[in-house]
Amino acid sequence: MxxxxxxxxxxxxxxxxxxxxxxxxxxxxxxxxxxxxxxxxxxxxxxxxxxxxxxxxxxxxxxxxxxxxxxxxxxxxxxxRAELGIADDRGPARLPIAVNADSLATWFLPALARVPQDPPICFELHREDETHTTALLREGKVMAAVTSSPDPVAGCTVRRLGLARYLPVADPGFAGRHLTGPLERDLREAPVIVFDRRDDLQDAFVRSLTGDGTGASRVRHHIPTSEGYCDAVVAGLGWGLVPEPQAVPLLRSGALTLLAPDRPFDVPLFWQQWKLDSPALAVAAAAIAEAAAEALLTPG
CATH class of the missing domain: 1.10.10.10 (Winged helix-like DNA-binding domain superfamily/Winged helix DNA-binding domain)
Structure with missing residues (x-):
């Protein structure tokens, strides 16, 4: 060619x-x-x-x-141009990154705050489910992504960030009405909160309990923000898997009850980025990896 x-x-x-x-x-x-x-x-x-x-x-x-x-x-x-000291009239460096909503609501923004801003870097975040962020890498829309996939996209490197822990929780009143019998049976029938139509997290959790491939109830409410999702569970619309940093204060206050104390649900997260010798991308990746090491769990 x-x-x-x-x-x-x-x-x-x-x-x-x-x-x-x-x-x-x-x-x-x-x-x-x-x-x-x-x-x-x-x-x-x-x-x-x-x-x-x-x-x-x-x-x-x-x-x-x-x-x-x-x-x-x-x-x-x-x-x-930056290394040569040549003025660039296009403005500061722009760094497009794909990240899932729960990471964005918990540990990811503090990670970006650690990135040195001399010279300045403008972050352009694309919110997408962690199982689908790699699609934005393939399309060339982003330079890096937080993803649940360990398989590198062509032209990208991958590193493990850690485990994001989710806790199965519900409003105590909701649990008293809907979750009074065997949990693996009740969770297949009780109303459930999901992020969107591609959110498989709650179904995967139920399948891990039943072992028969049956997912959560068809009675499900779609709440497409991390904070709104948590609020919907607290309001008693349904049960759901809430990120541990969001769930723990609400469990302590009694606003939520833990449905399966011995069954947290862990999602592995990885960082994928272009194989590109870019100073802006390198410093951002280092800060994000450092913050993830503090905020996420280390695989056992």
Whole structure:
């Protein structure tokens, strides 16, 4: 395959970021026809369709590879300019990271506060379930992710952060109404709180109790924020798995009751990032790993 012309690669990235050829043309100060011609030329060079001409345009699987390459090039160019002392009118370094809501609500923001800000780094957080954050890495939308997957995305490194512990809890009144018999039976019938339709945590916990593949009840409330999720459990809408840092104070106050004292549910978390020699990414990764070592459990 011939080399990839940088002008064409950057044009493809602009089309993906802006959503349409017209918007990409405005961002690049060229005509929409020029954008279309560059994208077509890049597709001819690679021998692959790179963009789906929808509104907004979307990269194909091959296009995601080129988009990731384009973002890495942009990152390397910015870092090189900084090391050479060349002014960059694009502003501070931007670091897009995918992170799950529970980490964001507990330990992740204090971790970011440890990252040195000389030169300044602007964090762009993408909230996504830990089982799906790697998809954003594959698409080139983020440079790093907190994920439950130990399998590295192509072009990425992976390191273990620790275990996030969840506790099965409910409002005492709710437990008195719905959870009076064998727990493995009652949790299949009692209303349950889930984060969203992709949240499998509560189902996985019930399956670990029953061993028969049966998940939690179909009576479920979808609460798509970590704080709102915890509030819904306290309000008695259903039972749920709450991160230990959020659950412990509420257990001490009596607002929640622990359903299975000997059955916490641990989720392994990993840090995946681009294989890129980027100072901004390196200092952020170091601070996040340090904070995770303090906040998360070490696998036994």
């Amino acid at each position: 011939e080399e990839l012309p940088l002008e064409q690669v950057r044009t493809l990235l602009a089309a993906v970021d802006e959503g349409t050829f017209d918007a990409a043309a405005a961002a690049l100060h060229v005509t929409p026809s020029a954008v279309s011609q560059r994208v077509k030329a890049l597709e001819q060079r690679t021998g692959r369709v790179l963009l789906m001409r929808t509104k907004p345009v979307r990269p194909t699987e091959s296009g995601e590879v080129v988009v990731r390459f384009a973002r890495q090039l942009a990152r390397l160019e910015r870092d090189a």
